[in-house]
Amino acid sequence: MSADRRNDKGMFEAAEVGQKISKAEFDRSAAELRIQLLQSQQALRSAAFPLIVVVAGVDGGGKSETVKVLNEWLDPRHISTHAYASPSQEERERPEFWRYWRDLPAAGSIGVFLSSWYSTPILDRVHRRSGRSKFEYRLRRIADFEKALADDGALIVKLWFHLSRKAQKQRLKTLESDPTQRWRVSDRDWRHYELYERFVEAAERAIMQTSTAAASWCIIEGADPRYRNLTAMRQLHSALEQRFEQERRQRPTVAVDTTLSPEIPTDRESQHSNGQRTILSALDLELDINKKAYNSALAKQVARLDGLFRRARQQSLGTIVLFEGWDAAGKGGAIRRLLSGLDPRDYQVIPIAKPSDEEAAHHYLWRFWRHLPRSGRLTIFDRSWYGRVLVERVEGFARQAEWRRAFAEINDFEDQLVQHGLVVAKFWLQISKDEQLRRFEERAQTPFKAWKLTDEDWRNREKWEAYELAVNEMVERTSTHDAPWTLVEANSKRYARVKVVRTVCDALATRLGD
Amino acid sequence: MSADRRNDKGMFEAAEVGQKISKAEFDRSAAELRIQLLQSQQALRSAAFPLIVVVAGVDGGGKSETVKVLNEWLDPRHISTHAYASPSQEERERPEFWRYWRDLPAAGSIGVFLSSWYSTPILDRVHRRSGRSKFEYRLRRIADFEKALADDGALIVKLWFHLSRKAQKQRLKTLESDPTQRWRVSDRDWRHYELYERFVEAAERAIMQTSTAAASWCIIEGADPRYRNLTAMRQLHSALEQRFEQERRQRPTVAVDTTLSPEIPTDRESQHSNGQRTILSALDLELDINKKAYNSALAKQVARLDGLFRRARQQSLGTIVLFEGWDAAGKGGAIRRLLSGLDPRDYQVIPIAKPSDEEAAHHYLWRFWRHLPRSGRLTIFDRSWYGRVLVERVEGFARQAEWRRAFAEINDFEDQLVQHGLVVAKFWLQISKDEQLRRFEERAQTPFKAWKLTDEDWRNREKWEAYELAVNEMVERTSTHDAPWTLVEANSKRYARVKVVRTVCDALATRLGD
Secondary structure, eight states, X not given: OOHHHXXXXXXXXXXXXXXXXXHHHHHHHHHHXXXXXXXXXXXXXXXXXXEEEEEEESTTSOHHHHHXXXXXXXXXXXXXXXXXXXXXXXXXXSOTXXXXXXXXXXXXXXXXXXXXXXXXXXXXXXXXXXXXXXXXXXXXXXXXXXXXXXXXXXXXXXXXXXXXXXXXXXXXXXXXXXXXXXXXXXXXXXXXXXXXXXXXXXXXXXXXXXXXXXXXXEEEEOSSHHHHXXXXXXXXXXXXXXHHHHHHXXXXXHHHHTOOGGGSXXXXXXXXXXXXXXXXXXXXXXXXXXXXXXXXXXXXXXXXXXXXXXXXXXXXXXXXXXXXXXXXXXXXXXHHHHHTTSOGGGEEEEEOOSOOHHHHTSOTTHHHHTTOOOTTOEEEEESOGGGGGTHHHHTTSSOHHHHHHHHHHHHHHHHHHHHTTOEEEEEEEEOOHHHHHHHXXXXXXXXXXXXXXXXXXXXXXXXXXXXXXXXXXXXXXXXXXXXXXXXXXXXXXXXXXXXXXXXXXXXXXXXXXX | OOHHHHHSOGGGGGGSSOOOOOHHHHHHHHHHHHHHHHHHHHHHHTSSSOEEEEEEXXXXXXXXXXXXXXXHHSOGGGEEEEEOOSOXXXXXXXXXXXXXXXXXXXXXXXXXXXXXXXXXXXXXXXXXXXXXXXHHHHHHHHHHHHXXXXXXXXXXXXEEEEOOHHHHHHHHHHHHHSXXXXXXOOHHHHHHHHTHHHHHHHHXXXXXXXXXXXXXXXXXXXXXXXXXXXXXXXXXXXXXXXXXXXXXXXXXXXXXXXXXXXXXXXXXXXXXXXXXXXXXXXXXXXXXXXXXXXXXXXXXXXXXXXXXXHHHHHTTOOEEEEEEEOTTSSXXXXXXXXXXXXXXXXXXXXXXXXXXXXXXXXXXXXXXXXXXXXXXXXXXXXXXXXXXXXXXXXXXXSOHHHHHHHHHXXXXXXXXXXXXXXXXXXXXXXXXXXHHHHHHHHHXXXXXXXXXOXXXXXXXXXXXXXXXXHHHHHHHHHOOSXXXXXXXXXXXXXXXXXXXXXXXXXXXXXXXXX
């Protein structure tokens, strides 16, 4: 950015021209717009997506007043408004975005976010608590977050209320002179005013880096309340109507997009199915361990885990272990062994099956964010977010575009876990098709295990090859340095169990600096 | 309790006899019991109720070890284990039982509670932080809590692990001498040991007052791990099997219980339907206010509420306002006026319709506990827990026994809200049957209001008299000093809105000491 550029108004120029609307014009336009907005909100109620409204801008720009108008005009029963102060203890124990995920609106409803995910990054930059590159990094994270939501269908409207330096001063003075409004102005507001230039610079950068096709900013001059409110409401209305219109027009295109992947194998997939050596096929499923060695190795690793985990607890280190694998691969047994030395107060097992209806009304990662462990705890996912690129992909529950972008979304999600300090261990339990058949038959014949075997297991088995392709691609695309996959040779349950417990121990030991 | 009584062992006598089980006997019994327990757990998975296991007892009694065994024997994927330390900030901002409600298991699963709702009351008594009557009061609250859960179907098993004073000392010494176990013994444990007599006294009282038919205590000698674990597991197994057996036998009885109330009117109800003067019929629905007076009165009350609410926020005073009323009685409009002066960041509106599937798998009050406001905030319930004694009663979604006991459950729930310091305002919006018809027809004819009118509204209208009976009984039974009903004459929307806002103001003003 050149010095010249700094001197002019940049992207905010258009929002300092003194836009005003007369009361007569406002009343005329508002009456009609209000009914239209109510109708849009009503249409949204039965839509399959939520509306996310981010409201930000300079102090005194009228953010909370406009949000108030929004709640007055629309039916407030289906709007939730959120603002964030310093994180609570429970929030601090999770990754930064946990609290925002918690509050995301369900399909059909409206979530309004004030002092949202933009607030801390911008203020940290203004007060020079973070440098330029940290700031850029956080902005990228925000863009990724919003992209994931928008890709999932969320309609995102971002309103930035701007005031010129002069207008901000005037606004603060006016508020202060009104005894009923004076409380709105704090010392903090005046301190921010002193930092106006820095604030505008950081805001400009934030807006530039996060104005994406899916979630673009609308900059609104905040000085005149009538202009500001009417413009904001028009923006919301047109965003909703555009979206409805787009859905009406795009229906045929969406249908094409629902094609299941196994029917259009990519080059990579064709290779796999041509019997080439793949990640899974390279595993030596003959690996075994005799009973005596198993007992002693398992006991040793379980005791080791107990000690490591206690140290992890003391250091407030949280752990996530997830299990994926073929039906009957032995996930349940491995989980039981893994937990056998631990105190049940310290862990939680989350079995992942069909989402509840609340979960289904949110982004598919929402249900996992819900269950992130507090510091010093362990959460086991028995099946996980990888369902998106496994069962949902193969069974066609997710469209191709959905599961394809899931690789990046998942890497981003896990990156946030790791950045927050969590230890992440991911296991794929691999058995051969023959071994699975043997286990199915054994289950069918053992009365007290028969319930474990369902028709679905047999159906899934028929799609073995499609699943194999999906697993190989999953491992290739989501095995990262900090959250690597461990492929477990599980034809021998004993071998698999020891490997699982040892791997978790090693991951903890590494993190603890052993 | 006589001095003699104090000298003997009281209810714990049987748990100090030195029960032991040999390893051979344990192995023999355990092998079989384990399979049986797994089968019971499997049967539970598809049952309509949860299993709640409370584990308590003297320090060193083996609580956490047995919970560990429980998690090893059973499938840990459907067990959640909870222990509670000092409440977090988020927990402190809600009534004491909020955190326990949050963690209650859903139907089909098992929740294990260590250092649960018994822990603080007993320890407060031991350390003389609470007197005898406070202690008794808290025990009654616990008994009510467990009764409400059991009445709703939860199976509650409470295990108390006892050690004699001598055995406790021995146990602590043994743990300390084992380098791998030493960490289990804290100074706190030794301090508790010093207070053994007091602890046993408080425990005895707690067990006596909370051993109800629905949730009785099982006292188990804790000294020998094999005896303790086997006895605990047997207890769980037999409780589950008894319950399954009972359900098989009781099916016909349950069918009788599903009779809808309107078909067997009580004396009270017959009176009402005989056209006698009732609470509702006594309202003067002609009350009205002209437009000018309305505008000025509403503006005044809205401004008053703004000021009062800001003070409430400063004083961390939370508020709950709930609305019930006939279809088209004007709840939405009243809510909008009530909120019009407030900052949307400070309130949340919870519209109550059909429960989500997670909500349906819990006690009917669970979904309301979820949404209790933090300190200084306002939560509006648009319809509420009173659905139990209104729509669920009239439509037969709740059995007679269920809605009959709901009056006490609701009073208890609201008492907890009030005790915690929340201001609770409850509104019934009353309109005449003719006025409802007029509004339905108006809605049907106004294009942008037509969506508000559903077939269900017409169907509900046909049951006007049954609803009237239910409303009268609800108000009579649940209008308490601290959480009174306000009946709002709502044939005039203007009159109703002003009355609602004024009533909330008055409630806040009273609490703020104006």
